[in-house]
Structures are given as structure tokens and as C-alpha cells.
Amino acid sequence: MTQDAAPRRGRPRRGRAAAIQTVAVEAVTWTLDRPPTINDVARLAHVSKKTVSRVINQSPFVNEETRTIINGIIEQIGYVPSPQARGLAFQRSFLLGLVYDNPNAQFIVNIQEGVLAACRLAGFELVVHPCDQKSPHFLNDAKQFVQRQNLDGVIVVPPASENPQLVEVLRDLGCRYVRLSAVSLDEAANMVVYNDRQGAAEVAEHLAALGHRDIGFIAGPSRHRSAHERRESFVSALKSHGITLRPEMVEEGAYTFESGEVCATRLLTREPRPTAIFASNDEMAAGVYKTAQRLGISIPRDLTIVGFDDSPIATRLWPSLTTVRLPAKDLGRLAAEKLIIRISSDEEEGHTATGVVSRMVVRESSVPPRG
Amino acid sequence: MTQDAAPRRGRPRRGRAAAIQTVAVEAVTWTLDRPPTINDVARLAHVSKKTVSRVINQSPFVNEETRTIINGIIEQIGYVPSPQARGLAFQRSFLLGLVYDNPNAQFIVNIQEGVLAACRLAGFELVVHPCDQKSPHFLNDAKQFVQRQNLDGVIVVPPASENPQLVEVLRDLGCRYVRLSAVSLDEAANMVVYNDRQGAAEVAEHLAALGHRDIGFIAGPSRHRSAHERRESFVSALKSHGITLRPEMVEEGAYTFESGEVCATRLLTREPRPTAIFASNDEMAAGVYKTAQRLGISIPRDLTIVGFDDSPIATRLWPSLTTVRLPAKDLGRLAAEKLIIRISSDEEEGHTATGVVSRMVVRESSVPPRG
């Protein structure tokens, strides 16, 4: 039965439909001790593998009858094209990579979910790569990561996304990438931006509207773009409401819980004591909670606290934390869509800027100042 | 220059070393407009691609000099084997999958890290697949996930790991898998078990030693094996210390923050009010915090609280939460190692049971009862 389909040339016409059914029904009894290949499908359908390939790839120029037969057989024997073989022929891996060093686990998991939502529709899968910018192998690991599975594209999450050397490596490898960041650091095609200014400005308005004047601010580490954005926007929005953030009311933290405690301790032992503190992320806000509770300062009666990120901890704290929601899942989805379009169209499209906007979520930790 | 290496037969001996250097130096000037392939390396080294293949795969039976030359050229032109081609020839993808539906993001990220630590050493990469057991596409999605990239093995995280239908799908696909669970549900080769009994027993001892007698317990959802384990072990360990957990002091939660609040409300409005509450995970413990604070019950003075998991929230809460640490990263590493050994040895080895033990971490939320 090797090549017995060969003498069958040309296009058989009318009268074939009946035969189709027979073939299809008979084929059910066929069994294999290995995963079926395109050759098995071709043999059972009495066509060449190229025709099967055409059906798989939705090529036009395939007779409707033929297509039906082939699809039926594919279904029956449970044929799935080998990704390795496809990849070899297509020069593609259908794999996207996610490079991250962000310590916020929920953020990462949300991004993964968003990325996968887009991947699923396009037949891509996601390979993950946690990394550490401080490691001496950082760049080399990233390079190997891309090369080892020949990734079609890479999504880079902040703060790693703000590392210019990493981007250089990706560019040298000829690997398409999309960076996530609070500001545009690259061509629009390579960026998905999250607008932190919006959220920070909303917080400023919110605090001003509540009547706070003595406001403390815990900034993020200055090397992070998001920290810079949040700070700038918060300060200028406050100013536009006639409130000036005095320098001694600003502390720079490291986006960690412990740094939040330290900064809060400094702020809360100053005179006049701030009636509200805006921490640049929820982790640090949690640190403020701890410090306030330790100092016997009641939240929110004596102290309003606002965070940023809307991480799970925001609702676990008591009272629940007013914060800013960063739609991480959307961020991941947008990045993946952008990447996939560029990969599929095989062009450098996608020059339009894309991004998401963060919005404030008011909860229990923010109230008007006492008295 | 196609096959001009052909006349060069046999094993060239002495006097070659000098030539090596020449070749190596000359080769630097070679440039290509496409990624180099094994053929390029072979041509430059004046050997057949098979020999290059041997060098790549660490085969013995390659002359030391030849190996040096080839490695030098590989280094110089930056050759990396195509994973698609290797996969096709080896019938392997060098890809592991991680199937998860656990809502604890930190747990997932830690597992990923552990898995990748093992993967890196063996040249594997990790593809992720978040899923939802309640979705009607759950099983089909999982099947496609494995088939689409022809995964060499899959690691399944609880609670999805406890789904017998999912395991059946994996088995039918002939896909090697390792399940993570609190109890062994399968052959030892397919399991990595985390011992929750140990941690729960330690908590019982701890509370007994502190002098607590009126103890409340918030169980996890009974369909989770871990919930069952934690409960059984806690109850029996308490009993061995002469303490009986009365039925009205046990509430069943859903491993969620909200359910923790609800259960805590019930427990804390009973007489006699418990002096300690053990929640089956940190999420629910956080719910207990919130309820206690709402009811004006001081932690830990009036109420000792203990959780389970040692998630980030445990240290963010104030006072910090005594809990049980589940070494998720080790869990991931063990699972990946087990899988990779079986894949590489191409056998069904690994019949030894492997697992990790959870241990209690004492923090500020547990103290002796008042009076």
C-alpha cells in the first residue's frame, strides 16, 4: 500500500461522493502503534502529502470533496502536525518568551494569563524565563533562552525591560521583542506602555479633594521608570491643586515592604505629621500599615494611606487599601497581540503606540483628615 | 566549496596542530547573512556534519584535535543547533509543560523557578498553561497544550493535579507527567508529594505548648487533598496532646480570604471564644485578621492566629503571621528532575517516592493565651 495511489492521476469527477463515505468509514479500523503523520493521512486519503498540507494550511485550490475526505481522516485517526517538523520547514517555533525579574508574583501571573489569551488564538505557546539583572550571567542566559528554542518573539517585563543591554542582545539576535514599561523607551513597535501618570494624578486629586494638605510621599527607586512617572505626575497634580509637596515629606523606598516601613517611620515621626501617605506601590503601603500600627496610629482615622498596583495584599489589609489598578492582564494581551501580528505578517508593522491606563480604586484606607 | 572536503579521508596525524590555528584564524573573516547551520560548521572544519553532530552531543570517539577545531569554529561563528531540527530527529521537544489552576500566584512563580533551575541544567525549557477545571474546554485545552508543542513531559500543580480525568488524558497521550499533591495518588514515578502532616502537627504541638485549649480550626475545602491532610494531622496531633477539637470549633472554608472572614466571624462569636485559630492557609488567616480587627479583638493578645503556606502576606500582616512553610521551589525542582530523568533515560525509572516536608515558622501572631 506504499505508493499505490500513484496511478490515480488527474481529477476524478462525479460519482466520487459515494466512494468518499466508504473510505471514511473503512478508515476507522486502521490502527497505528505510533503517532500518525502526514504520510498516514495522505495514504489513507489516496492523495499526496502536499495536498494534506494544503488542507492543514487552509490553502484555497483544494477541491471541497477532497478537503472533506482529508479532514475526516485527520479527525478519525487523531492526526496532529508535528510542531518540530512544521517549525523546521517554516523556520518558526510558534513559541513566545516571557522575560521577567519583577518580584510581584501576581503581576507576573496576570501577565502570563493575558499573553496566553492572545497566544491561544494564534497557536502560539509561552515559555517563561525568570532572571536576575544582578547576575553576571544575566545577558548570556537571556541570549541562550532565545536561541535554545529559537523563540519567535520575546516579551520583557519591567524592570528588566528597562535594561538597554538586554535589548541590544535581543536586537543582535534578530529576535522580535516587545517591552513593557511606564514610558516609551523604544520604537512604538517594540513597546506597550502603561500610563502610571493617570493613576498617580487621580490619587493626588483624591487626597486634595478629601482635604489633605500635609501629605507624605514614598517614591520608588529612581532607576525604575515607573517610580519616576508616579512621582512626577503626583507632584505636578498636587501642585495644580495648590499643594506643594515639601522635600522633607518625600522619602525614596525600594519598592519593598521593609523599605516602606523605614520610610514610614521617618515620615511619621516628623512634625507636622502627615495626615496622608501615598506609597508608590502596595508593598511599601503595607509597610506603612505596619509602622502606623506599631506606632499606635489609627488607619484611616489618623492616617490615610494610598498604594499603587492593586496587588492582592490591598484587599487583605485592614482597612482595605485605596490603590491604583494596573491592568496587567490587558498589558500581557496587548504585548502578545502586537508581537504575533508582527511575526505573522513577517513585517515590521505595529508602529502604532499601544498601552493601558491605570485607574484609582478607592477603598477604606482613605478618608478626610481629622478635625 | 560544496563537497571539496571529500578527498580528505582517514585520520590526519601530526603536523595538523599548526594548521588548526591557521584555519581558526582564517575562519573569523567568514560571514553569513543567515544563522549558521551544522553544514556551515562542517564546511569550515573540513569534516562531515555527522562529526560536528558528534561533537555537539558529547560523543566519545571524536579525536581531541578535531573536537577542538570544531568547538573553536562553533564558538567563532556563533553556531547554535536548531531546536526544531534536533527535535525532529530526536523525536523530542526539550520542552516541559506546567499545568496550573492554583490561585496562589507566589506558589506558582516559586514552582516555576524551581522547575527552571532543573531545566537549565538539562537544556529544557518550560511552557506554562494556566487553566480552569470548571471550564468545559478544560480537558481539551490540556490535550491541545501537550500536542501542539509535543511536550516531553508535564508537571501538574494542585488542585488540577487531583483531577483523575486530566491524568487520564495525559496517559492516553503517552505524555510523561509528574503530579504534585499532598498525598500519593499515583505510582511513585508520577508523584512528588509534599508532607503537610508534619507542618500541621507542629502547629498543634506549638499551640498546645503555648497553653491553648480552646482552639478553633478553619479547614480547607474537603475536595482538596491538602485540606484533608492538614485537618487529619492537626486533629490527631492535638488529641495526642490531650486536646479534643470540638466539632463546633471547626469551620470549612474555601481557601479564600472571604471564606476566612466568614468562618472567623462564626468562630469568634461562639462561647467560649477560642483563644487560638488555625487557618488551613494564609489567605484565610488574613481573613481571620480582618475579622478580629473588625471585632476589636487584639492580635495576638486576645487571639493567636496560625496560617499555612508562608505566602508573602504572612510577613506583610501585622503582627506577622506564624505559619507553615511549604518549600514550593524545591517541589518544582524535584518534579522537574524526576521528569527529566525519565525522559532522558527513556525509561519508566524514578520509582522512588520523592517529596518535601513542610515546617512551621513561628512569628508574632502566636503567644500564650491571656491569664
Next chain:
DNA sequence: CCCCCTTAGGAAACCGGTGTCATTTATTGA
């Protein structure tokens, strides 16, 4: 009736590796 165009489908090469088996050379023992 012939020619050309369109549509359907096939043969063979190719993608970049690995497996099998044969071949060459040096070494060793008789």
C-alpha cells in the same frame, strides 16, 4: 478541433539535524 487558461494535485528537493552502517587508518598480537 486546437490552443490557452485555470484549477487540482503530484514529485522531488529542502529545512537542519541524527541514526545506521561502511570505510579508512593505526595499533596490536601472532
Next chain:
DNA sequence: TCAATAAATGACACCGGTTTCCTAAGGGGG
């Protein structure tokens, strides 16, 4: 000196798809 043996390497098929190029049949117009 001459097999026999071991070490090193090459030729070629093969993994399972896709691309390129080509053929054959049917339809329409001259």
C-alpha cells in the same frame, strides 16, 4: 609480515512537514 581489532570519520537515509516546479484535465474562445 599479516590479519584482527579498535578508533575516527564519512555517506546516506530519515525525521515530518513545506516550497518549488510541473503535469493533467476541463472549459471557453477562435
